[in-house]
Amino acid sequence: MNAPVDAVLHDVLVPRALLRDEAGFGGTFAGDCLRGDLLILEGRARALQPGTPGETPRIVLPALTEAHCHLDKCHTIARLGPVGGDLMAAIAAQREDKANWSEEDLSRRARIGLTEAQAAGCTVVRTHVDWGDTAEAPLNWSVLTGLARETAGLTLQCAALNGIDQHAEDDFCDRVARCVARDSGVLGAFVLGHERLQDGLTAMIRAADKYGLALDFHVDEGLRDYNGLETICDALISAQFEGPVLCGHAVSLIDRHGDDLARILDKLVRARISVCALPTTNLYLQDRRDGTPDRRGLTRLRELENAGVPVVVGSDNVADAFCPVGRHDPMAALHLATLTGHLDPPMGRWLRSVTVDATASLGLDPVFVDGAAADALRLSTAPDLAGLVAGRAPLFKLTDVLRETVQ
Ligand SMILES: [Zn+2]
Structure with a gap:
């Protein structure tokens, strides 16, 4: 990257929740951020030094992690014809579209999705890949794992x-x-x-242990009396599975209350599960009715966070039968979660859901600002963390900014 080895970036804000050792980093308190001049030594963020505050400090944060998307389905909406309906209608519409899934088609659409994710500031992306009826790897798997091997500057799982x-x-x-x-x-x-949930879980945990694999579930994607989440917890606790395990959706958790909810939250902590909220697709598909919905398809973000369950927010479907709009931008998904889940400021802790907690939930080392390589950091001119979540300014690569300001 030819990043400058040593540099000072004047007057920045660093979210305290995105520091591994807040007390040892320097800077002065500014709400849920620390403020000062960022010292880069040998290409790494080392400290905040006292400086002369300007009028508009810039925000420095880790690059984003997209923990849940579907690159094999994305950007098919234009050819799908009329869509609209619930989850099962979307599954049926997307299944028909698979007739169009050639190597060229899959590669072209997935590249559009990855370009979007990188432009949004992501360096890590996990995509789900529909497998199919036989145990042999399908074409979409070969295309996407091929892309994972060749995509520079990005980890694609x-x-x-x-x-x-x-x-x-x-x-x-x-x-x-x-x-x-x-x-x-x-x-x-x-x-x-x-x-056959129980048998399926037993087989998955056994295979994950045998091959050293992470697990990921689309679970309880419905506003009905589902509780696959607790069964998954029980199976993981009883097998003493080491993880990492990410459970996406968990929409039906919204209908659990009191002791019932507390029990499940406790099991999630003990099973060391991270939960991924996926507001775009859930809001679009859940509570389908003739008129306007009056329920929110969203998991219990605040209760999970308060219970100590790592919360992650992802983009899920983009421009396909499951979500005709959307984009590969976890910050945009967090913006939507903020509105629909009432995630109040200070926003620093919620930024973890698209950075450090998202990365750790995928079994990767999270990047905190202190000690991070400059090319793993991003910079925004948003006025504060709420403005950052609102997408009021784009994320720039810190290395690009340093090239312009290096002294
Ligand atoms: Zn999904």
Whole structure:
């Protein structure tokens, strides 16, 4: 990257929640940030020094992590014809579109998605990849794992997505897991009131242990009386599975209350599960009715956070049958979660959901600002953290800014 080895960036704000050692970094308190001149030594952020505050400090934060998207489905909306309906209608519409999934088509659309994610400030992306009916790796898996190998400046994780009942069948799960491990992928499943959930979980945990894989679940994506989440917790606790495990959606948790909710939250902590809220797709597909919905398709963000469950926010579907709008931008997803989940300022702790907590939930080392390499950091001219979440200013690469200001 040819980043300057040593530099000083005048008058910046660093969110305190994105520092590993807040007390040792220097700077002065400015709300939920520290303020000062950022010292870069040997290409790494080392300290905030006293400086002369200007009128508009700039915000420095880690690059973003997109923890949950679907690069094989994205950007198909223009050819789908009329869509609209619930989750099952979206699944059916997208299944029909698979007839168009050639190598060229998949690669072209996925590259558009990755370009969007990188422009939004991401250096890590996990995409789910529909697996299909047989245990052999499908074309979309080869295309996306191929992209993962060749995409510079970005870590792309591919998570195989099967129905959990498939994993319950004979050696299906083991055969998929072997392919997934060969391509450094993640083992995933769709869980929505399936009959063979328990058997599927047993097979997945066994395979994940055997091949050293992370697990990822689409779980309880519905405003109905689902509780696959607790069954997943029980299975992981009883197997003493080490993780990492990310559970996406968990929409039906919104209908759990009191002791019932407290019990599930406690199990999530003990099972060391991170929960990924996916507001765009859930708000678009849940509570479908003839008129305007009056319920929110959203998991219990605030209760999870208060209970100590790492909360992650992702973009999920983009311009496809599940979500005709949206974009690959976790900060935009966090903006939507802020409005729909009433995530109040100070916003620093919620920024963890698209940075450090998101990265750790994928089994990767989180990047905190203190000690981070300059090319793992981003800079924004937004006036404060709420403005940052609102997307009031784009994220620039810190290395680009340093090139212009190096002394
Ligand atoms: Zn998804």
